[in-house]
Every structure is written in C-alpha cells, then in structure tokens.
Amino acid sequence: MASLWGGRFEKEMDDIVKQFNASIGFDQRMYDDDIDGSIAHVTMLAEQGILTVEEKEQIVAGLEAIRTKIAAGEIVFTVEDEDIHMGIESRLIAEIGEVGKKLHTARSRNDQCQVDTRLYLKKELREVVHRLCYLESVILEKASQYAETIVPGFTHIQHAQPVTVGFIFMAYFQMFRRDIDRLEAAYERMNYCPLGSCALAGTTLPIDRHRTAELLGFAAPSENAMDSVSDRDYCLDFLSAAAISCMHLSRWAEEFVWWNSQEFSYIDIDDSYCTGSSIMPQKKNPDMAELLRGKAGRVYGDLMQLLTVMKGTPMAYNKDFQEDKEGLFDAVDTWKASITIFANMLEKTEFRVEQIARQFDKGFLNATDVAEHLVTKGIAFREAHSIVGRMVKACEHKACDFTDLSDEDLAAIDPRLSQDVLGDISMQACVEARKSFGGTAPAEVRRQIAVGTAWLQTVEEEWA
Ligand code: ARG
DSSP: OOOTTGGGOSSOOOHHHHHHHOOHHHHGGGHHHHHHHHHHHHHHHHHTTSSOHHHHHHHHHHHHHHHHHHHTTOOOOOGGGOSHHHHHHHHHHHHHGGGGGGTTTTOOHHHHHHHHHHHHHHHHHHHHHHHHHHHHHHHHHHHHHTTTOEEEEEETTEEEEEEEHHHHHHHHHHHHHHHHHHHHHHHHHHOEEOTTOTTTTOOSSOOOHHHHHHHTTOSEEOSOHHHHHHOOHHHHHHHHHHHHHHHHHHHHHHHHHHHHSTTTOOEEOOGGGOBOOSSOTTOOBOHHHHHHHHHHHHHHHHHHHHHHHHTTOOSSOOGGGGGGHHHHHHHHHHHHHHHHHHHHHHHTOEEOHHHHHTTTTTTTTTHHHHHHHHHHTTOOHHHHHHHHHHHHHHHHHHTOOGGGSOHHHHHHHOTTOOHHHHOOOOHHHHHHHOOSTTOSOHHHHHHHHHHHHHHHHHHHHHTO
16 A cells, blocks of 8 residues: 555555554554544634635544544554554545545644644643542541551651651652642643644645644644654653652552561551462562552653653654654553552551551650750750760660659759650650641641642642
8 A cells, every 4th residue: 555655655665664664553542632633723724715614524524434433443553554643644535535635734744743642641641630639639538537646757767756647648748749730830831732833844825823723722832843843842741740750659659568568567458459479378468559669660761761762863853753652651551550559559558556556665756855845944955965865875775765764864864854854755745746837746737638638629620
C-alpha cells in the first residue's frame, strides 16, 4: 500500500523499516483526540472559506463514523498505517472519497501529533488530579481518626520525639498537595494549541488558529510555529511531576514496609493488599508497598528517557520526538495506578495502637521536652541540653527512665534538678505541648486538617 506521503518515492519502505518507523502500535490510544483535532480543524477551514460547509460536513460525518468503528474494535490498525494520524486520514479517504483528501489542508503531522498529545495529556492530567484528590481525602479521614494516636517520630531511623499518626499523615498530605500544585502549573503551560503551526513555519492559507484553539478548549494558540512543533516541555513538566509524586508514594510505601515488619508491627495491611509466599506458608508480604517503591524507579526512567531524547535536538521537528509517547503513556498509567493502589491500601490499613505504645520507653523520646522544660525554669537551652544529656547517661547506667531517677540522682547531675522540676513528661503531655504552628499537638494537627479540607474542597470544585 502506498503511503499518503508516497508521491516522490519510487520504492516502498522495507518491511523492517515500516516496523521501526511506525508509532501506530502506541499512538492509537490518542484516536479520540486526533478526531477531535481534525473536526475542529475542518470547522475552522469551513468558517474561513477554505472548505465549503458541505465538504466540512462530509468530513465530520466520515470522522465520526471512523470514531465509532474504532471504539467498537472494528478497525485494526497495522504498521501499514504508520501512525494514528495517517491511519485515520487514509480510512477517511477510503470512506468518503476525494473530499477526504482536503482534511490535511494547512496542517502537518508535526502539529497534529502535538495537538493530539496535548489534548490527551490534559484529560489524563485531570484524571491524575482526581486521583490525588481522592488520596488526599483518605489521608484527611485517617489523619483525623489518628489525630491523637501517639507514635515515635524518627530521625536517622532513631527514636527522636513523640508525634501522632495524624501528624505523619498530614506531612504526606503536604507532599501530595504540592504534586497537585505542580500539575496545575503544568496544565496552564500545556494549555496552548499548536494546531495550524503546520510543518514548522505556519501556512500561506488564511487559517484562524485562535478559532481552533477555542474550539478545542485551549487558552490560546501557541505563539511560535517552530517552537510548537519542537516543544516537548509540557510532557517533561508532566513527567517531572509524575517522578516527584511517585517518589512521595515510594517514601510512604517504604514506611509501610517497615511498619508492617515483625520488628515494628505498627500496622495491619488488609489481606486484599498483600500476597503470600509459594513456599513459606506463614508469609503475608507487603508487595503493593514494595511495587510502589519500584514503580517510582520506572517513572524516573520515563522522565530520563525523554530528557535524553530531547537533548541536543535541533529545530524543528525530528523523528526522535516520536519517542516522546511510550514513556509518557507509561508514566500516565503507572502514576494513576500507583495513586489508586496507595489510597486504597491506606484506607484499609489499621494502626496497632497498643503495640506502638510498647515502643515509648525506648530511646528517650521525651529528652527534648525535658530540656525545653528546663528552659522555662530559666536555664539556657545549651545548658539544659547538656544536663539532659547527663540524665540520659545516668539512665543508661541504671537501665531506667527519666522518671525512675531519684531526686538525689538528679541533684548529682545538677543541683537545680528534682522530679518536681521535670514536671509531666509523659508522651501524652509531650505531644500536647508541641503546639507551635505546624507542630504535632493534636489541636494543631486538627488545624492542619481543617486547612487541608478547605483547600481540597476548592481544588475538587476547580477540577470537577
Ligand atoms: N508519528 C509521528 C510522531 O509521533 C508524527 C509526526 C511525523 N512527522 C514527520 N514529519 N514524520 O512524531
């Protein structure tokens, strides 16, 4: 079969060249967008008097018929189609005859593939925002359920200070909030229509690019035709946001793996989100969490691939750019699935409050609280730090806690010390006292939840 561009060729492409050259295997997922773009294009061409209204109507009807057939699985694309753009155009010509040959007036596949990808990505970006919003809603719900549940907070995987489970949840809430912010910014930047840029330099025909931009729901046409056909920044924006967000998911997934271990036993992940071992009958493994860690690596790969493809490519279109899609599609699929899996797993995970409480007597979680308490008694923080350091040493010698030190033990460390001076240093008191803005006190976590809930509501409304 001769290609639509075959006029100047005397030989057909070699079979392996057809295979190597074709993008139809993956770009057919954008068939809807391709048809939407074509319909807007011919609508504008007719309004500009470049096509007659009659011609436009025939083309639109033909395209809609093809859309229905593709959706019904009645069209099987092959490498002969090369890509979705020619796959649809050649079928249109077969379907409606000569008039179909007017569709490609004043456009090129260089701008066409870009309008398709932007339309596709805008839809998928919206879907990602919806999924992140769902994840955020689960986080808010769980944060409120566990706003008072105390848990050791770590630095360097060492007991540091007591925090609440709700507080940890709200830390992750902020990460996903930034992911949504990044997507909003990416959306704004990608919302320009390249259609009508043609091969690289625009066209001599009297098209109206503002009109096609408007018909397709873009903010405006892209400003410069050469940039429009060569730009993949919007894909990289999306991929960067995906990579960062999957990194966030992988960090929390890592905590799930730890929390689920026998050593921690902080959580009980629902059976439906775990798998067993083919040899060890007792096993219940956190495979979803591990896969989420792994998927982040995969999405980084998608980002790196496109950054590397784009590096050093000259103006304007180069076939290298066809390599933009598979990684992008992979990131879309992987990110979407990762968010949903994580949100569901989170929703079904319960914290073992008693088991967590058994860890409180390890690692002097309240040491900073004692030091801060001494500050309120007029002792300089640096001195208080050193006094508590000596208290820790004394406790280590006696294998006991701060509260087990006698007044004599304390006075030997510093004459100003006594159990009375230490005050209430229970985990509960320590957590409740951390009321500084952004701190872990339940009241403060509830404030963060309220702010987060209000923000989420506006985002959900904006992206409804
Ligand atoms: N399938 C191509 C791509 O995705 C469409 C553009 C082809 N343009 C060209 N001049 N060969 O990049």
